[in-house]
Amino acid sequence: MGYVITTANSKGGVGKTTVTRLIAETLVRKGKTVCIIDMCQNSSIATGFLSDREQFNKTTYEWLIGEAKPSEVIHQHSEFLHFIPSNEKIDDFKVFANKMTVKKRLYSVDRKVNTLRNFYDYILIDTHPSENDDLVAYSFVASDYVLVPFEVDEDSRVAVHRTVEIINDFMQEDIKGYFLIPNKVNTTNQKINHQLETMIDSFVNKGVKRANILSRIRYSTTVSTAKNEKISLEKLAQKNTYAKNVVNDFVELTDKLISAIEGSAVK
Template sequence: MGRIIAIANQKGGVGKTTTAINISACLAEKGQKVLAIDMDPQGNMTSGLGVDKDEAEKTIYDMIIGQAGIEEVIQKDVMENLDILPTNIDLSAAEIELIGVENKEFIVQKEVHKIRDRYDFVVIDCPPSLSMLTINAMTTADSVLVPIQCEYYALEGLSQLIHTVELVKERLNPVLEIEGVVFTMYDARTNLSLQVVENVKDNLEQNIYKTIIPRNIRLAEAPSYGMPINKYDPKSAGAESYMRLADEVIHKGEEE
């Protein structure tokens, strides 16, 4: 049965979507069967994996409002071993359409659980807010992976996210855990990056991934070409880091 990982941080600009795109693609390259689910209305995961979000006939929005089943929305083999549930800006209206709908927190879970057995991993990119879409992602997921930017305010907002995860676990999804924290945008030239890493390690009782994602020009360029970093520049520091992170994610499942 596939492991479902939501990638969440309500702070924008922390490398959340970059992590969602590249971990999906790197897991797929390592021979894992992966479903990427884009639940951020900006649709950057969709376009970053080479799918034209405005051309998608059916998106996760259609699934959420009950106009389409998951089978109709999945775009198969966008890369080898990688399928996607695409999204676009329409999804931003879902929040309003769900007002008054019963069990609206479980709409995505119900659909995804129908097909999770076909995949080794399901990776969900959450919007940068603690919205109903994020709650849907968390009721669907087994765990939440949190990217943290190596900057001064890194810990701000993190306690809020952990509190949300705990509430969802308590009330809606008893199996939900924090998968771990991954540091992004690490700049080896600054003492600040190092201090942030040390500070988080001292203050956080969470699993912290050994792999640290560097600040990397190639990583920033890749999405504009609709490619994950392992396809755009497989020799770059960014690609090597995400391949290592994918290994850690795979082996974390084996340890348990």
């Protein structure tokens, strides 16, 4: 039975999609099978995998409403890394789900995702940046764990507090645990590192366990360069030290994630 992990943060642009994609690639290099379900309007999972967003006529939406079989929506980025693309139609799922009874609606995504658990070691769900959005709530109900990437700035600190507050509402019966991931960290800048430590203290003061704050991912323009130049970060890392450093950050992070989840260290 695979683990289901949703990536969420009510703030946009913090790296949800990038972190989801690069953790997925790292998990696959470690021998895991992974499927990413895109629940976001922006199609960034598909474009992040260098696909054209217009090429998919069946998406997460059609799968969720029962108009497409898994085989019609699951695409192979590589042998062991699959994804279900999304687009703006996903918003209509809220309208579809609203016709269900309250309990059925809450478990509407969970029911579909559960049918994939036997086929993958990890199912990662990427979400849209919004607060109290139904699609994010349904994704939480479907998940065992949540990843919250964040940047080092005041807006992000406030957004993490809010996101953790929402996750806490889903803890116990649905979510087993969550992890914060400092992303885009300028590791050589003392001031930024100090600011990050202050942010972490503020999270811990609000009840976040230090062990649930994973290792940081450094800021590197190679992350965007790889995407813009349609080359995988891993491939870029073969000739670019900065890209290699980021790839290594993801290896360290993913190792911690696997041992926390598979060792059930987090409750």
